[in-house]
């Protein structure tokens with residue numbers, strides 16, 4: 001029996017509070033105690049479930065609607081499916097308790113990096129609607145006021161970094177971490193990154209066609 005907040009062993013603790021971090025617990029309530037250090041909480045399992053559904057569902061819907069470039073659908077779906085396997089392996093590694101749990105900051109960064117990018121893209125679309133009164137009719141940034149051009153530059157630049165990382169760095173990191181036993185606990189965050197990436201690129205592919213035309217040209 002372990003604290004869900006700090007993994008402190010609660011065996012023999014009768015005060016109902018973790019001596020390490022003060023979190024309240026009820027020994028008979030599995031929602032308040034973990035059966036092994038780092039056991040994923042119910043909310044974390046829900047997050048993984050939602051991410052998996054969005055990672056597969058959004059690109060699949062985009063593929064059916066047929067507005068999105070096929071290559072981009074592949075670029076997000078293939079790592080997403082591999083990421084699903086990596087998350088399953090990562091959870092198994094966590095359950096086996098042979099290695100410590102991955103740092104929470106790494107998990108947060110893996111999910112939040114693609115999410116921050118898609119928030120920037122959605123805000124760019126809104127910025128366009130407000131500033132231009134509609135979607136761009138010309139390719140590139142001709143006619144964009146400086147603030148909108150900067151906004152677009154940052155969103156497109158981060159997209160380039162995200163795609164290069166996912167295609168060329170992420171697979172090497174995943175193979176490297178899976179092959180080196182002490183690094184295996186990074187498999188879960190790497191899997192979560194691929195799921196978040198697939199879900200966010202899937203979100204981009206479902207944006208209005210005139211925006212997609214501008215984005216990919």
Ligand SMILES: [Zn+2]
Pocket residue numbers: 003004005006007008018019020021022023
């Ligand atoms: Zn604690």
